[in-house]
Amino acid sequence: MNETEVRAAYIASIDDMIRQITWQSHKQLLQTLNRPEISLTVPQMVTLFAIRAAGTCRMSDLADTTQQSAGTLTGIIDRLIIDNLVGRIRDLDDRRVVQVTLTPQGEERLAQVDRVRREDMEQILRGFAFNQMTDLDTLLQMLLGGLHELLNGATLTMNHQASTAYSA
Numbered sequence: 001m002n003e004t005e006v007r008a009a010y011i012a013s014i015d016d017m018i019r020q021i022t023w024q025s026h027k028q029l030l031q032t033l034n035r036p037e038i039s040l041t042v043p044q045m046v047t048l049f050a051i052r053a054a055g056t057c058r059m060s061d062l063a064d065t066t067q068q069s070a071g072t073l074t075g076i077i078d079r080l081i082i083d084n085l086v087g088r089i090r091d092l093d094d095r096r097v098v099q100v101t102l103t104p105q106g107e108e109r110l111a112q113v114d115r116v117r118r119e120d121m122e123q124i125l126r127g128f129a130f131n132q133m134t135d136l137d138t139l140l141q142m143l144l145g146g147l148h149e150l151l152n153g154a155t156l157t158m159n160h161q162a163s164t165a166y167s168a
Contacts, residue, residue: 032116047076048110056101
């Protein structure tokens with residue numbers, strides 16, 4: 001095999017491992033979220049983390065950030081309000097605008113998710129030597145950078161196509 005063929009074989013192997021890691025990570029996340037002390041769905045967790053990152057935010061911004069429809073998001077927020085994890089507040093400047101924010105219970109629930117995920121990661125990586133973890137961290141940072149570059153390039157291409165189509 002020449003270098004191009006060997007590289008293609010490694011790319012295929014890495015792609016398969018990333019698919020398996022993604023699948024197993026998703027199953028592990030569901031297992032974490034199904035714990036009685038956490039009891040969240042993936043969309044609820046994503047929504048809570050997005051609210052935490054934004055602080056107080058408008059429902060429309062939250063829908064964009066989480067890639068959920070306004071109707072779906074309203075149902076998720078309603079459930080999170082019932083569970084006292086999120087609160088709705090009216091915008092002081094425009095009473096028609098509804099914003100959402102985490103309650104102290106919502107902050108604590110996310111802290112529980114963070115703690116459990118960190119404990120699970122410690123267990124997953126327990127067989128790694130320190131230098132292996134630093135190497136893995138470096139390689140994953142490079143992989144993540146490549147993903148961001150690919151996605152930003154796709155976004156730029158879509159924006160360019162949209163602006164070209166609009167100006168035609």
